[in-house]
Amino acid sequence: MRRVLISWIGQRDLDAVGDDGDGPVLATMRQQQPDQTYLLFNYAPAKVQPYLEWLRRKAPALANIDARHALLRSPVDYTDIYQAAEALLQEIWGLHPRAHRSILISPGTPAMQAVWILLGKTRFPAEFLQASPQQGVQPVHLPFAISAEFQPAAAAQAGRQLRELVAADVPETAGFERVVTAHPLLQDLKRRAAALARFDVPVLILGESGTGKELFARAIHNSSARNERPFVAVNCGAIPPELIDSMLFGHAKGSFTGALRDAAGVFEQADDGTLFLDELGELSAAAQVRLLRVLQEGRVLPVGANKERDVDVRLICATHRDLQADIAERRFREDLYYRVAVGVLELPPLRERQGDVQRLAEHFLIEIGEQLGFQQTLSLTPAARNRLLLHAWPGNVRELRAALLRAALWTTDGRIDAPDIDGALLVRSAASDDILNRSLGNDFDLDALLHDVERHYLERAMLAAEGSKAKASRLLGLGSHQVLTTRLRRQGLDESLRKSSRDR
Ligand SMILES: Nc1ncnc2c1ncn2[C@@H]1O[C@H](COP(=O)(O)OP(=O)(O)OP(=O)(O)O)[C@@H](O)[C@H]1O
Numbered sequence: 397m398r399r400v401l402i403s404w405i406g407q408r409d410l411d412a413v414g415d416d417g418d419g420p421v422l423a424t425m426r427q428q429q430p431d432q433t434y435l436l437f438n439y440a441p442a443k444v445q446p447y448l449e450w451l452r453r454k455a456p457a458l459a460n461i462d463a464r465h466a467l468l469r470s471p472v473d474y475t476d477i478y479q480a481a482e483a484l485l486q487e488i489w490g491l492h493p494r495a496h497r498s499i500l501i502s503p504g505t506p507a508m509q510a511v512w513i514l515l516g517k518t519r520f521p522a523e524f525l526q527a528s529p530q531q532g533v534q535p536v537h538l539p540f541a542i543s544a545e546f547q548p549a550a551a552a553q554a555g556r557q558l559r560e561l562v563a564a565d566v567p568e569t570a571g572f573e574r575v576v577t578a579h580p581l582l583q584d585l586k587r588r589a590a591a592l593a594r595f596d597v598p599v600l601i602l603g604e605s606g607t608g609k610e611l612f613a614r615a616i617h618n619s620s621a622r623n624e625r626p627f628v629a630v631n632c633g634a635i636p637p638e639l640i641d642s643m644l645f646g647h648a649k650g651s652f653t654g655a656l657r658d659a660a661g662v663f664e665q666a667d668d669g670t671l672f673l674d675e676l677g678e679l680s681a682a683a684q685v686r687l688l689r690v691l692q693e694g695r696v697l698p699v700g701a702n703k704e705r706d707v708d709v710r711l712i713c714a715t716h717r718d719l720q721a722d723i724a725e726r727r728f729r730e731d732l733y734y735r736v737a738v739g740v741l742e743l744p745p746l747r748e749r750q751g752d753v754q755r756l757a758e759h760f761l762i763e764i765g766e767q768l769g770f771q772q773t774l775s776l777t778p779a780a781r782n783r784l785l786l787h788a789w790p791g792n793v794r795e796l797r798a799a800l801l802r803a804a805l806w807t808t809d810g811r812i813d814a815p816d817i818d819g820a821l822l823v824r825s826a827a828s829d830d831i832l833n834r835s836l837g838n839d840f841d842l843d844a845l846l847h848d849v850e851r852h853y854l855e856r857a858m859l860a861a862e863g864s865k866a867k868a869s870r871l872l873g874l875g876s877h878q879v880l881t882t883r884l885r886r887q888g889l890d891e892s893l894r895k896s897s898r899d900r
Pocket residue numbers: 564565566567574575576577603604605606607608609610611612674716756793794797
């Protein structure tokens with residue numbers, strides 16, 4: 397088997413010229429006898445040239461050396477180091493797909509070592525070596541896996557594009573063309589939202605987390621007459637109750653400890669533009685009253701100020717809560733509801749949008765492939781596609797995109813297979829083990845829990861089987877589709893599933 401050795405050139409290597417010692421790279425070459433050695437360096441080429449000549453003289457039998465200058469902003473710049481190392485490994489893996497590949501991690505800065513470990517434990521599996529005058533050359537055992545869960549976080553340290561990709565939620569310029577869907581209901585919602593965008597009315601967007609509420613809100617703003625003015629998004633659920641007033645309406649200098657200067661609230665920041673209040677249902681009763689007043693009067697009174705200010709904002713609100721139920725239980729004000737819910741868009745969860753997992757996956761694979769700089773187009777094996785179709789996507793489109801990103805980081809040849817998807821979904825399945833860890837006592841209801849579990853799997857199977865009971869029974873391991881029918885009826889699902897497949 398061909399042996400390939402990979403390393404940075406470090407100061408101890410350069411210092412070895414004219415010394416008695418070999419330096420880490422030469423010592424490792426002597427011990428490993430590689431057929432080909434790839435070296436990266438960030439010193440000036442003139443400084444490295446004498447070293448390379450010395451190296452070739454010292455080990456003529458191993459002189460198959462490919463040394464590359466990596467232009468780094470600094471030897472501790474993770475982005476540049478990651479890009480240089482990743483490009484080299486990608487090329488080596490293409491050139492020597494079956495070689496025994498070792499990475500010598502000793503030379504270079506800690507940042508360089510970290511990047512070798514990150515890449516060598518994930519996309520480019522390799523043996524790690526270290527070399528020191530005291531211990532000689534030794535393999536390094538790193539007895540842990542960088543699991544899918546940690547990978548995007550670790551990789552985000554390096555590579556601006558990758559960082560943006562992991563973090564990117566809704567692009568500022570998003571229009572309706574960014575809303576990707578194959579489902580007639582969502583296509584219709586896009587048309588209705590585009591029509592609403594032309595009128596200056598408040599819009600309420602309902603839907604589970606990750607279904608695209610903010611994407612719709614941005615698209616409405618960007619296609620409205622206010623598109624040259626600010627779009628300000630606020631997550632009401634994330635603001636501590638004691639700060640909500642000052643966040644929404646602003647405050648005057650000295651109005652509370654820490655109010656060092658006058659500050660505009662989001663209503664003023666969004667003046668003439670659009671204010672997106674996400675998680676509206678989380679607002680406290682007191683905050684709801686004050687919000688209602690502002691909407692009625694078109695004026696805000698900053699905390700501690702004595703003069704109101706006029707504001708002209710278009711309000712788009714969103715929530716994953718059932719506001720009608722909250723109104724019935726007096727958790728949400730009915731008068732506020734009618735103020736904000738002039739245009740209402742209800743985004744269905746991904747599991748109910750037949751065809752969308754496939755359509756969105758194709759879209760995200762192109763986007764991720766381009767942004768991560770994959771040479772070849774990312775693709776899914778049939779088994780991987782099946783895994784995606786069988787998953788329930790409780791985190792909706794956001795979860796799908798994140799899972800594909802994790803799976804893409806895993807592949808070496810651009811083909812995403814079922815185990816890559818399983819790895820990328822690990823985080824979620826660990827979280828859903830929660831069902832086994834409910835606290836017993838007071839509210840615990842075993843029958844209700846089992847009922848929910850059964851319902852969850854019946855719905856998933858029927859969706860995955862596209863309404864075919866025979867196929868769904870096989871997926872569920874039920875003996876016959878009559879057994880399935882009985883269970884569907886007991887759950888009150890038979891009619892609703894039949895109806896939704898007729899609607900499609
Ligand atoms: N139909 C779609 N086409 C393309 N991208 C989508 C679609 N729906 C959602 N996304 C993407 O999925 C991610 C989550 O969407 P978004 O933030 O709009 O969801 P949300 O409903 O506002 O979530 P939350 O309630 O958690 O704030 C974003 O990156 C968004 O761009």
